[in-house]
Amino acid sequence: MENYLGYEAGALPHDVDAATARRKARVLSVYGWADRRRCGDPAGCGDRKVGGSALRGTSRNWTRSTRLRAPGSNGWLRAAHDGRLAAFAVLGGAAYRWAETRPGSGRFGAPLPAGGELLQGQIHAVRRSDGALVLFASRTVLPGRHTDHRREVVTAVQRGTAADGGPAFGRWEPLGSPDPDPVRSLEIGFPAAVATPDGAVHVFVRTWDGNIAHRAATLPGPFSPWERLEGPVSALQASPGIVDDIDACVDSDGLIHLVAPSARTVQHWVSKRAGQTPGRPLPPGCRNRPARSAPCRWPTAWSASPTAARTPRRC
Numbered sequence: 001m002e003n004y005l006g007y008e009a010g011a012l013p014h015d016v017d018a019a020t021a022r023r024k025a026r027v028l029s030v031y032g033w034a035d036r037r038r039c040g041d042p043a044g045c046g047d048r049k050v051g052g053s054a055l056r057g058t059s060r061n062w063t064r065s066t067r068l069r070a071p072g073s074n075g076w077l078r079a080a081h082d083g084r085l086a087a088f089a090v091l092g093g094a095a096y097r098w099a100e101t102r103p104g105s106g107r108f109g110a111p112l113p114a115g116g117e118l119l120q121g122q123i124h125a126v127r128r129s130d131g132a133l134v135l136f137a138s139r140t141v142l143p144g145r146h147t148d149h150r151r152e153v154v155t156a157v158q159r160g161t162a163a164d165g166g167p168a169f170g171r172w173e174p175l176g177s178p179d180p181d182p183v184r185s186l187e188i189g190f191p192a193a194v195a196t197p198d199g200a201v202h203v204f205v206r207t208w209d210g211n212i213a214h215r216a217a218t219l220p221g222p223f224s225p226w227e228r229l230e231g232p233v234s235a236l237q238a239s240p241g242i243v244d245d246i247d248a249c250v251d252s253d254g255l256i257h258l259v260a261p262s263a264r265t266v267q268h269w270v271s272k273r274a275g276q277t278p279g280r281p282l283p284p285g286c287r288n289r290p291a292r293s294a295p296c297r298w299p300t301a302w303s304a305s306p307t308a309a310r311t312p313r314r315c
Helices: 007-011 018-031 048-055
Strands: 077-079 085-091 094-099 119-127 133-141 150-161 167-169 173-176 192-195 201-206 212-217 247-250 256-261 266-270
Touching: 077 119, 085 119, 085 133, 094 119, 094 167, 119 192, 133 167, 133 192, 133 201, 150 201, 192 247, 201 256
Parallel strands: none
Antiparallel strands: 077 085, 085 094, 119 133, 133 150, 150 167, 150 173, 192 201, 201 212, 247 256, 256 266
């Protein structure tokens, strides 16, 4: 089952044509109780803020945009220590792993569980300098007598190999949320991560107000506290600053690059020295980038094809 953004789509650029928007408006009119059909409740049975204009076909902003809640990740596929590819996905709230039958075969065995519960949307995997894989995801914590309803980032580290020779993982551990308020934590994004040559792992996530937060660790050591990167911060009343679909990579000089789309542009952070936390976003056109950094292009984006994913492409 796929989930899509709702009201947030009203602040995003239009990405559907007029015919699709009218079709979406007709569906939205049911949610908006546009026909005012008797439903047994004198207060009505819909969101009146969206129904009327949708029924008349006058598309509002949220009918002109459609965006998946989990936009996908370039980190769903990684090479294990033996050269075989391992693919990851969330099924029924748990992590699952597929392993290539042999290096370069392009054939994958049956999915095996990789733990986790109440995980959401997508998984981002990185390979450390020692060859071990590390998984990152987000999960929902349901309300209970002693727990608040909240969202948090979680991680699992490879602890060996399974019966099929593919990677096996330990327990999923919480990394918390950059927004400690439980209500605000429900608005954080999906994590993206990189592993640097010095053995560290860096994880990034969008905050509730459209900024980017970061933690790092040299495992098995502890993660640093959450801290926000320098950059734009949005207000909820206006167009969001950073939306989901962030991604990160390490270039040939060991510099960390992070890209994150906003409603109007794509922000690009880059570290000044190898392994450092990225600083303020580069200006448009990548002017004033560090002298030794790679040219202004996204260094390593991976194809969605398992057989093509072994070779990075320039884009």
